[in-house]
Amino acid sequence: MSRSPRPILTAALLLLLPIGLQAQAADESAQVAATVSAFHTAMATGDTEAMLALLAPDARILEGGSIETIEDYEAGHMSADVAFAQAVPRERSDLQVFIEGNVAWVVSTSRAVGTYRGREVDSRGGELMVLAQSADGAWKIRSISWS
Amino acid sequence: MRSFLPVILLVVAACTPPVTESTTSTPAGDPAALTAILEDIRVGWETGDGAPFREHFLDWEGARYFEGGGENIGLQDLIENHVEPEAELGLQLQYSDIQTHFEGDFAWAVVDTDIRLTTQDGQDIHNRGHGTYLFRWVDGTWKIVHTQSASSPVQ
Numbered sequence: 614m615s616r617s618p619r620p621i622l623t624a625a626l627l628l629l630l631p632i633g634l635q636a637q638a639a640d641e642s643a644q645v646a647a648t649v650s651a652f653h654t655a656m657a658t659g660d661t662e663a664m665l666a667l668l669a670p671d672a673r674i675l676e677g678g679s680i681e682t683i684e685d686y687e688a689g690h691m692s693a694d695v696a697f698a699q700a701v702p703r704e705r706s707d708l709q710v711f712i713e714g715n716v717a718w719v720v721s722t723s724r725a726v727g728t729y730r731g732r733e734v735d736s737r738g739g740e741l742m743v744l745a746q747s748a749d750g751a752w753k754i755r756s757i758s759w760s
Numbered sequence: 761m762r763s764f765l766p767v768i769l770l771v772v773a774a775c776t777p778p779v780t781e782s783t784t785s786t787p788a789g790d791p792a793a794l795t796a797i798l799e800d801i802r803v804g805w806e807t808g809d810g811a812p813f814r815e816h817f818l819d820w821e822g823a824r825y826f827e828g829g830g831e832n833i834g835l836q837d838l839i840e841n842h843v844e845p846e847a848e849l850g851l852q853l854q855y856s857d858i859q860t861h862f863e864g865d866f867a868w869a870v871v872d873t874d875i876r877l878t879t880q881d882g883q884d885i886h887n888r889g890h891g892t893y894l895f896r897w898v899d900g901t902w903k904i905v906h907t908q909s910a911s912s913p914v915q
Contacts, residue, residue: 673859673870675890677912680857680870709822711905713866718894718906720824722831739826741892741908743861743868755861756868758892760826760910 642710645717648752649708649742656698661691669745669753676759701727701734715746716755791860793902794869794895801893801904802855808847810839818896818903826908849877855891865897875911887911 648667655663665687674686681689705723719742726735743756797816804812817823819835825842832838854874861868875887889911895902 675870675892675908675910677910678888678890678914680859680872680890709824713896714864716863716866718868720826720906720908722826737829739829739831739908741826741894741906743892743894745863756870756892758826758870758890758908758910760828760908 638712641712641717645710645712645719645744645752646708648744648754649719649721652742652754653705656695657703659695659699661687661695664691664695667754669747669755672753672755672757674757676757697725697729700729701725717744717746717752718742719744789862789867791858794860794867794893795858797895797902797904798855798858798869798871798893802853805843805853806847806851808844810843813839813843816902816904818898818905820905823905825906828910846877849879852876867895867897867902869893869895873909873911886914888914 652664652667655661655667665683668683670683672683674681674683674690676690676694679685679690703723703725706721709720711718719740721740722737723740724735724737728734739760741756741758742754744752745755746752800812800816804810813835817835817838823834825832825838827842832842852875855871856874857872859870869892871891871893873887873889873891875885875889877885879885889909891907891909893904894906896905897903
C-alpha cells in the first residue's frame with residue numbers, strides 16, 4: 614500500500630499560504646508608502662497635477678485652522694504649500710504604514726529648516742494620511758492632516 | 761487532489777482581510793457612536809480626566825498622538841503630560857462640523873476645534889483648528905488608534 618501524499622502536500626500548502634499573504638501585505642505596505650512618497654515628491658517639485666491625481670475625489674486636507682476639499686485646497690493653500698516645500702528642505706522620518714483592510718494610514722514626523730520669504734524657518738511637524746484602495750487596486754489619499 | 765480545495769479556500773478566507781465596504785447600515789457604521797466617543801474625549805480634555813481616554817483609546821504598542829509639532833508616545837504619556845496639564849490651564853474645547861467616514865472595521869472623524877485657555881504666565885489663548893481621530897472596531901466597539909490635531913491663533 615502506497616502512502617498518500619495528501620498530508621504532506623496539505624502541510625506544505627498551509628505553510629506556504631501565510632508566507633504568500635505576508636509577502637502580499639509587505640507589497641501593499643510598499644505600495645501605500647510609495648503613494649505617500651509620490652505625493653511628497655510632487656509637492657517638493659511643484660508638480661501639482663501629480664499631487665491632485667493622488668487624492669481621492671472626496672479627500673479632505675487639514676492644516677492650520679481649516680478643513681478643505683480638493684477644490685478648496687487647489688484654489689487656496691496648495692500653491693503656498695508647494696512654494697514652501699520648494700524653498701525649505703524637509704527632513705522626514707520613516708513612514709509608518711498601517712493597513713486595515715482596504716484602508717491604510719501613514720504617519721511621519723518631519724523638520725523643515727531653511728529660509729522662506731526672507732524669514733528663517735525651523736519647524737517640526739507631524740503628518741497623518743488616510744488612504745483607501747480603489748476598485749482598480751490603486752491607493753488614493755482620502756485625508757491629509759498636517760500639524 | 762479535489763479534497764485540497766476546501767482546505768486552501770478556508771485558509772485563504774481566514775487570512776484575507778474582510779471585505780471593507782461601507783457599513784453605515786450596521787451599528788459599527790453609526791456616526792452617532794463616534795460622535796458620542798468624541799464628546800467623552802472632549803469632556804475628558806476639559807476636566808483632565810483620563811478615564812474616557814482609557815475607555816475609548818486602544819492603548820496599543822507604538823501608539824502616537826500628534827498635536828502641533830509635538831507628539832505623545834502612548835496613552836499614559838498623553839494623559840499625564842498633555843491632558844492633565846492643559847486642563848489645569850482652564851481648557852475650553854469645542855468640536856464642530858464632525859465628519860465621519862467608515863470603511864468596514866475602520867473609521868475616521870475630522871472635526872473643527874475651538875480652543876481657549878490661559879497660560880501659566882497669564883496669556884489668554886484662543887485658537888481654532890482641526891482634529892483627526894482614527895478608529896478601529898475592536899470587540900464590538902470603536903477604539904481610537906491615533907489622533908492628530910493642529911490649530912492656529914484666531915486673528
